Amino acid sequence: MADHQRIYPMQATEAPPPPTVPLMPPGSSRSEKSVPVMQQNRPPLTQHARPVIHAPKPKRGCFCKCICWTLVLLIILLFILGATAGIIYLVFKPKLPNYSVNSLMISDLRLNFDMTLYAKFDAKITANNPNKKIGIYYEKGGGLSVWYSNTQLCEGSLPEFYQGHRNKTVLNVSLTGQVQAGSTLMAALQEQQQAGSVPLELKVHAPVAIKLGRLKLRKVRVRGECMLTVDSLSANNPISIKASDCKFRVKL
Template identity: 70%
Template sequence: MAEHQRIHPVVGVEAPPTAPLVPHGSSISEKGSPVWRPPLLKHSVPVIQFHSRPAKSSSCCKCICWTISLLVLLLVIVGATAGILYLVFQPKLPSYSVDSLKISSLGLNIDMSLYAEFDVKITTYNPNKKIGIYYEKGGQLSVWYANTKLCDGELPKFYQGHQNKTVLHLALTGQTQYGSTLMTAIQEQQQTGRIPLDLKVDAPVAIKLGKLKLKKVRILGECLLVVDSLSANNSISIKASDCRFRLKL
């Protein structure tokens, strides 16, 4: 009889022990029992943010610094050049003197305005040794009495060389309103033998340094005169004269 096959029961493989569930914040002790531990606190670390300046702002600052530096350098160069030119050329203002004053006409018109015609002789002197003066077109000489202009005329256009004296003969004419009041004041002043007049000069000039002709500037002058009379066709004596001039850039 055939041997009967014996069927042996398969021994079941034990499943590995599962780890016990441990609550959050606890651990297992050596005996296998869970031990509670406080949860770890996450400390927040402050974050420091550094804001860098934009590149555009930095470039603007550099541009401003360069501009200021260039301006300072330019001022230094201009100042040094002006100082050198002053030492080399030693510029001086020209001087003027009123040599004579003649009244061709002074009287009232039909409309009671005052008409005046003066002939003035002026000497101008350029004291500079290395500077020439171009008197340009548009210069004017005027005669005033009591802040009222009596007459005026144009200065001629000419060139005055180094240390040169030039005599100018100028014809001045003018007409003033309210002539009767002004004529009365002049006649009363004439009785004292001292009549104040104010001669004003406004002359556009160009300075010549060597062969270089600079841009136009203006010579402004004022001569305070005291004359003995303002009678027409009579010799007039200038008793006092005080002339002052300045340069206007």
């Protein structure tokens, strides 16, 4: 038999690998390679499309904190002052000093050639300190004055002295003064005298310092007004005080 022809199988050829395509075209700069692909595909911004900038949320500043702390400190200070004043009031029970007019005498009341009215009064008043635990220092600058129809007739100075607890002190004060337009004023006084009722006003202003125990506090001013009605203004004769109404207050 003829030789059988041998058939050998052909070896399968491997397909060449597909060409690789780089993500970035050659020649691109290094900075371009670092940009994500999605940003590269984003369309460029136009003039009308602007980026939105979100404003930061407001925060409480130091100024608001300072105001809050200042208000808190003021409230605490007012509370301490109020508590201190309340304790002092409960312990010492302060009362206003008061004054009374014992007598009033006119030493001189005349009309001068220049038509001024000259007046000289002698007043005796009693200063009363009703406090049990408070002393009063009468400082320099205190005074007493006599007025008629909103016109000051004369004035005098109060002496300096210390008044103890629950003490009454009698003060003799000499008052002098000279008033313009004396003829008109003198005629009005004489008319009131004929009626037997002359209204006068006695004003007191006294700078005093309060003593609490051994502590001497700051100076305050005591002001008083006494509405008097006298029967006569005859010189060198005792004057009868028909009515008296006094009011007092403290001015810091």
